[in-house]
Amino acid sequence: MASLVSEILMSAGQLEKRDLQTELNKVKSKIDDAKFQVSKFVEQHYQDFDPLLVHSRELAETSSKLSEEVQQLVEKAETELKFQLDSSTNEMNSIGSQINAAKLQVQLLERVSQLHTILEKLKKMSVEDIIPYAEAIAEAESILNDAEDHIDTELDIWRSVKFEIEKNKDNLLKHLEDSWNTEIQWTKKDALVQLKLNADKLKDVFQGLAIIGQLDRPLCEWSSRLYDEILIPLTKADTVIQFEDHLELIEGQRSITELVELERAVGNISLTFQHLNKHLDFKLNDVLVLQLIGKQVADDFVKLFVKTCLKSTLPASSSLLSSPEYRASLEMVVRLEEEMVEIGFLTEKIIEEFAVNVDLFFADKQCLESLSRARQLMCLDLHDTICLKDNVEQTMVEEEERNSAETAHLWKMLSEGGMEIKWSPFRFPPCQISRSTQDLIEMLTNLVQEAGSSSATERSSARLLFTVRSICELYVSVVPEFHRDALNKLPFHAAVAHNNGMYLAHSILTLGTGHLIKLVQQNGVPLMDLVGKFRQLAAHIFLEHMKSQRDQLLAILKEAGFNRLENESRLPSSVEKAGRQVLHQLRNLQKIWQPVLPNEVYLRAIGTLSNSVLEELLLRITTMEDIPAAAALQLTDQCQSFINTLPLLFGPFDAEDTEDKKEMLALVMQHVHLWSRFEELKHLLGAGLRDIEGRWSSGKGPLAVHFAADEVKQMIRALFQNTDHRAATLSRIK
Template identity: 25%
Template sequence: MAAMVEEARDLVSNILRSCTNSEGLMLEESIQRVLKRNNELKMEVSGFLKKYYHEFLPMADSSLSLENRARDIMTDTQRLTSLIEDNLNSQRLSDSAGKRQEGEARLKEITVTISFVESLLEVHKRLIKAREELKNSNYLRAAELTEAVTEIMIEIRGLGCEAIVYRSLKEELDLLKSDIKFSLYEEWNKMVTWTTLSSNNQSTDLAILSSHTVPAESCEDFENVVLSLFTILEEEEWKARVKTYSQKLLENIVKPLLTNGEHRLEVQSEREDKIEMMIMTSPPVSIEDKLCSVITILTTVTKMIPLAHRPDWSSKLGKEIEPELYLLVHSLLSQSSPKTAEERTSYSMISETVLQLEESFVELGLVVSEYTSLSDYTKNVDTHIVNQQCQDILDHARLILTRPLYETTAVGGADTTELLKKFKFRAEPQQKELEQHQVEADISSFPFSFLFPCCLISSSTKDLIALLYDTLSKCESTSAATASQMYITSRDMVDLFIALSQSYCLTGESDPLVSVLQHNNYMYVSHHLLIIGRHQFSSGLPGKAPMTFIDFVPQLRRLAESCFLAEMGSQTSVIESFLKSSPSFNDIGSDPDKQESLTLAVCQSLNHIASLSKTFSNALPDELHKRCKYGLLNLLVSELIERTLSVEDFSVDDSNFLYTFLSSNVLEKWSVDHRGRDETEEAVADLCTSWEKLKELVFVLKAEQEDIVSRWGKGEGPLSKHMSVPEVKHLIRASFKNTSRRAETLAKIT
C-alpha cells in the first residue's frame, strides 16, 4: 500500500515540473481527485483486508505474548546463570575443604607410620639388649626388658599397623621369652631337686625313702630366678607351675610321711643357702610329731620364695595342697580316735598340735581365713564315736536295700497305726505324760490322718523305715552335736534309698510288678517322711534342733509318678498294638475276615486288661488299681467309638454286626467277666468316661429315627449328655437314606 502512494507522488512531481502554472492549477485539481480516489482505494483495500484476512489479527497478539515470555525467560536465564556461577564458586570452596581434610588424614597416617617405625626401632633395640642380658645370666633384667617390649608391642598392635617387620619382631619376642623361661626352669630345677627311690629298688635296709632340696630364705641366686619368673610368667603359667610342684610335694614328701606310721621327717642344712628334707624309715612316730613335721615342711617351702611374692605363692600353693592335705590329716586323726577314757586324756595333746597346724596355715598365707575344721574334729571326741555308729547304720541300711525287690509285705492302715504307737507325739510337753492307751485313742480318733492305704511294698523298704525311726529315737538321749549327726545320717539313709531304688529303672525289667512296687515304696517312704521329723522327734531333741524330711517328699512323689506313668504308658502301647491290627469298620457286616480280626483284637485287649488287673489288685491301693484298669478300658472303648463314627455309610449288615458285637463282646463281656463284685454300673461309668457314650452309640445303631429323636429329648435326654450334635447327625446320615423324613429328624437334633 505504501509503495502505491509513493509511485503516485512521484508521478505528480514529474507532471508539475513539465507543466506551466495554469496548467498546474488544473493539474492540482486532478491531483486532488486522484488523492481522494487514492484514499477511497485505501479504504476499500483496508476493508477488503479486514473482510478476508481477519483471522491473521490474533497472530499479532500472540507474537507480543511470545515476545514478553521470551523476555521473562531471558531474565530467568540470567538469574539462573548467576546462581550457577555462585554455586561453582562454592563447589570450589568445598573441593578445597575436602583436599584439606584429605591432607590432614594423610598427615595423620604418616605420623602414625612414623610412630610405628620408631616403636619398631625401640623394640629391636630392647630385644638385642635382652638377648645380651640373657647371655650374661642376668635373668631379671632380661625378663624386665622382655615385658617392656611386650607392652610396646601391644601399643603397636593398637595402631592397626601390619608389616613383615612387626611380625618378625613378634616372632623374635616369643622366641626370646621361650629361651628365658627355659633358662629359668633349668636354674629352678638345679636349686629345687627331688630324689625318690623306685619301688623296684626299695629295700628294708634303706633308711632314706625320698628327699627334697630347696634354697634357703637367704639364697640370692634363687631369689633372682623367682623374681624373673614372676616378671615373665603369666598367671595361668604360674598356676600350672605351682600345681606341678604341689603334686610332687604331696606325693614325695607329705603323703609318705602321713600314711605310714614308721616314716619320719629329717631336715638338714647342707650349706647356708640350701635345705634338704628327707623322709626316712624309723620306729613308730607319734601323731603329734608327724603334724609338727607337716608344719616344718610347709614353712620351709613357703619361705624359699622372696618376701615380695610370698603371699601369691602361698595362696596358690594352699589352694592346690589344702584339699588332699586335709584328707590325709583327717584320715590320720580318725585312725587315732579314742575309745577309752585314758585315750581321751592323751588325745588333748593331739588337739593342741592340730590347732598349731591350723594357725601355721593362716600365718603362712596358705588359707585366707581361720581354718577350724581339723581342730573342731579333735575337740569333739564323742563325734568320732558317733561317726562310727553312723557309718554302721549306713552299712546296715545298705544291706537292707540290696535285698530283692520281690520280697514283699502288705502294709496299710493297721500297719501304720502300729508303727506310730511305738513313738509318742512330741508337739506339746503335756503329751509326755499321756499313757499309751491315750495315744492310741488320739490316733484312732483320726483314722484317715496318718493312715497309708493297703498295698504291697518291698519288705526292705519297711525295714528301712523302722531303722529310720530307731535311729531318730536315739537322738533324744544324746548331746545336740550327736543328735545332729544322727539326723544327718538319717537323711543319708533317705538319699541312699533314692539312689539304689532308681537303679531298678536302669535294668529294663518288663514285669509291671516292678514298677508297682517302686511306686508303692516311694509313696510309703514319702508318707512317713511327712510326719517323722518335726511332728514326732524335733521337740525332744537337745537344744530344740530343727529336724525335717519334708524336702524329700516332692522328689519321692515325682519318682513314684514317673515310674508308674512309664508303666502305664507301656501298657497303653500294648493295647494300641492290639487295636492297630484290627480292620476298619467299612463293610464289616459282609466281611467275615474283618469280623474275625476285630473280635480277636478286642478279646486280646480285654484279656490283657483283666490279667493286668489281677496283678495290680493286691499290689496297688484299691482306688489307684481301679483307675488304672478303667483307664485302659476307656482307651479301648474310645478307639471303638472313634472307628464307628468314622464310617460314612452303614449298611444293614454293618449296623447289625456292630450292634451285636459291641453289646455282647464289650459291654456284656466286661460286665459279666471282668467287672469286680463291688463295682456298680455307676462306678464303671465314673471311672470309664466313654462307657456311657458307647452304650448310647449301640442304641443309635439299632434304633429308629423316632427313638433317636425321643432319646435326644430336645437336647436334654440321655443321648445328648454323652454324644455331641455332629456325632448324632453323622450316625443318622450314615444309618438312614436321604429322605425328607431323615431331614426332619436331623432338624430336630439341635
C-alpha cells in the first residue's frame, strides 16, 4: 500500500514538472516573439526613424500580460521547488535561472516601454514648458540610471532609446542657457557695471536647471561674477550705485577709513541685497536661491567686509571704542548682518562676533601696524641722529616715582643683580641716538600706555604687551643683521647702534614704571629680561667694532719695520710713518666718537685702544736685542709724540694746549693702564747708565715699579755697548 502511494506521488510530481517545463517553454517563446517585435519597433522608430507606429499599445499590453504569466510561473515554480527540492535540485535550479533571465528581459521591455511613453510625451511638449519638460527628462534619466545597475544595456535597442533621451536633454539645456543669458543681463564697461534681472521667467530657468541637476556650474559662475563685479566694489569708499529697473554700479577706488564712508558702504550693501532678494525670492528644493549663492561667496564677502570696512575704521585709541559714534556704526553693521541672515545669504551671524570682540580686533590691528612700522624703523639708516640731553626736571620727577613703594622692588632687583649704577637709573647720559630709535621708543610707550588705559580690557592689554615684547625681540634679530656691513666698517654707525641698544634697555627699564609693573604682573608678559638682551646687543656691536679698530692699529705697527733695526743704524722711516698713521686714526676716532658716545663710554673705548697701541709699542721696543744710539734718540722722539698726542684724546677735540691738561692727564692715567710704563720706557731710551741706575734705586725707584729687573737688563744690553760700566750697572740691577 505504501509503495503504491509513493508511485502515485512520484508520477504526479513528474507530471507537474513536465507541465511546468512545457509552460515555461511557451512563455519563453512568447518573450522571444515580443522581443523581436519590440526590437523591430524601436529600430523603425528610433534607428530608422520610421514614422509609422502600429504596435506600441499592443506591445505594452503584451508586456503586461507576459509579466503576469512570469509572476505566476515564479510562484508555481517556488511551490514545486519546495516540494521536489531534495530529489531534483539541479534541474529546478536550471529552471530558476531561466525564469530569472526571463524576468530581466521582461524588466528591460517594461523600461523601454516606459521610456517610449516619456518620449511620446516629450514630442507633444515644447521646451518653452520648462518645468514639465525638465521633469520628464529627469524621470527618463532616473529610469536609465536605475536600469543600468541591473540590466544588460549594451543592446542596440537600449542605446537608441538612451540617445533619444540625451538629445531631448541637450535641446532643453540649450534653451535654458539661452534663457539664462536673456533673463540675467550683465554689462561691464570700465568702472560701470549693470545687472538686469527678469524676475518673471528667472524662477522657471533656475528650477529647470535644478530639476535636471545642471544648476551648480552656472550658479557658481554667476555667484563668482556677482562677488567680483558687485560685492567687492561695494566695499570701496567712493562706489556709487543706483536702481531703476536694473542695478547700476560705478566702482570706486578709495579704501574705507572713516565712519562716514563705512555708513555709506553699509547702505549700498543693504540696498543691493534688497534688490537681489526682490528678483531671487524663491526656493529650489526648499532652499532659498540667495542661500545657494551665499554658500559660494558669503564667507569670502564677510572676510573682505571685516578687513576693508570694519578693521580699517577702528579708532586710533581704545577709549574711542565706547564712543556713541562708533557704537552707532557697529549697531548699523549688526542690523545689516541680520538683514542678510533673514534673506538667506548668511546662515549664521559672523559679523556680530566683530562687535562683541572689537577690543581684540582693535588690539590686533594695533599690533600688526606696530610690528610693520617697527620693522620699517629698524631698517632705516642709522646716521640720521638726534642728541639726547640731560633733563634735570624730568629726572627729579622720575626720582620721586622711583622712591614709591610700587617700583621699589625694581631697583632692589637691579642691585641684587650686581648692576653698578653710577647715576640715577632714570637718567640716561647725553649722547646721540638714531631718530628711528626715538620713534620706536615712542611707539613702545604708546603701546604700553594703551595697554594700561582704563578702556583696555585684560585680553587686549595682554596682546599689546606681547607686541611690545615681539618688537623688542625683532629688534635684537633684525638690526645687527640688516646693518651688518655698516656696523663692521663705520665707527659712527657702531657707536650709534651701541647708544640705540642701551637707550632701548633704559627705556624698557623705565617705561611706564609703576603701572607697567602692574600690567606685567596681571598679564604674565615678561619684559624686564629684555633689558639684558638690549645691553648685550649694544655691547656686542661696539666691542666687535673696537676689535676691528684695534686689529687695524696693531697691523700698522706690526708692519712698521721695527725688526730692521738689527741691520740698520737708524730707525726706518716706515716706523715714524706708522706712528703718525696710528695717532691720526685715533684722533679720527675721537672726532667721530666723542660727540656721539656717552662720555664715560667714550673714555673707556679710546683708553682701551690707546692701551693696546702702547702695549704693542712696548713689546716691539723691549724685545729688541740691539738699539743703535741714533735709533734710540729717534725712538725717544717717537715715544714723546705719543705722550704728547694721546692726552688730547681725552679732552675736547678742537682743544690744543689748555688749562685742562692736568685733567686730561688724570683721565689718561685712569683709562690707559700702561701709560706710566710707557713714560718710563721713554726715559729709559734717552737715559744714561747712571740715570737708569738712579731711577731703579735698588728696586725701589719708579723704573722698578713698571719694569722687572730682567727687562731693564735687556734694555741696557740693547742700548749700551759691553763695557765695565755697563757690567757694573747690570750687576746692581736685581
